[in-house]
Amino acid sequence: MKLYHSAASPFVRKVRAVAIHHGLELDLVPVNPHESPEALVQDNPLSKVPALVTDDGLALCDSKLICEYLDSIGHGEKLYPDHGLPRWNALRVAALAEGVMEAAVFRRMHGGLPQDEGRQRFDARAKAAIGRALDALEREDPDAPLTIGAVAAACALGYLDFRFASEDWRAGRPKLAGWYEKTVQLRPFAETMPQG
Numbered sequence: 207m208k209l210y211h212s213a214a215s216p217f218v219r220k221v222r223a224v225a226i227h228h229g230l231e232l233d234l235v236p237v238n239p240h241e242s243p244e245a246l247v248q249d250n251p252l253s254k255v256p257a258l259v260t261d262d263g264l265a266l267c268d269s270k271l272i273c274e275y276l277d278s279i280g281h282g283e284k285l286y287p288d289h290g291l292p293r294w295n296a297l298r299v300a301a302l303a304e305g306v307m308e309a310a311v312f313r314r315m316h317g318g319l320p321q322d323e324g325r326q327r328f329d330a331r332a333k334a335a336i337g338r339a340l341d342a343l344e345r346e347d348p349d350a351p352l353t354i355g356a357v358a359a360a361c362a363l364g365y366l367d368f369r370f371a372s373e374d375w376r377a378g379r380p381k382l383a384g385w386y387e388k389t390v391q392l393r394p395f396a397e398t399m400p401q402g
């Protein structure tokens with residue numbers, strides 16, 4: 207399977223973490239999605255990473271879809287509980303963490319542009335949303351089993367450390383900080399630390 211890859215992307219990291227968890231091999235194809243390279247655009251018209259081309263030749267875009275696909279073919283412990291409250295709980299936490307990634311990537315992309323008043327307002331809004339979502343994650347059970355929610359949360363927090371190291375997300379969130387320090391040592395995360 208071929209994965210269009212960027213070593214800095216938290217969405218790509220989520221996919222790679224799921225693959226490692228399941229012992230699935232991915233051929234990483236490094237691309238800069240912002241340059242819309244021909245090969246990526248053919249497989250993902252949206253020109254975003256991650257994009258996966260399966261062994262059947264199916265081109266899948268969006269990390270949520272790709273993670274669920276990999277979980278469905280992997281032989282490790284399932285990261286997507288198949289029904290009921292455990293499923294919706296895992297997806298609920300994943301949605302919160304993905305929202306953090308989206309807002310943080312948005313801040314990063316816009317941070318390099320001229321900071322007029324409108325842009326500053328958007329940045330403050332995104333920053334506040336991240337803060338509230340982290341407060342919600344602080345209230346989660348740190349001993350819950352590893353699900354896609356936990357995978358997404360670890361990747362979101364790793365991205366904040368990587369791109370926003372000067373903004374201390376750990377302050378006032380001791381449970382989340384403790385959970386992260388433990389979780390980030392697991393192979394799927396230790397082997398995918400963001401770079402770039």
Ligand SMILES: N[C@@H](CCC(=O)N[C@@H](CS)C(=O)NCC(=O)O)C(=O)O
Pocket residue numbers: 212214215216217239240253254255256267268269270311
């Ligand atoms: N919802 C998408 C978001 C993917 C995404 O935004 N990826 C960024 C890199 S972190 C990207 O490819 N950006 C290129 C662009 O927006 O043109 C997912 O979950 O895969």
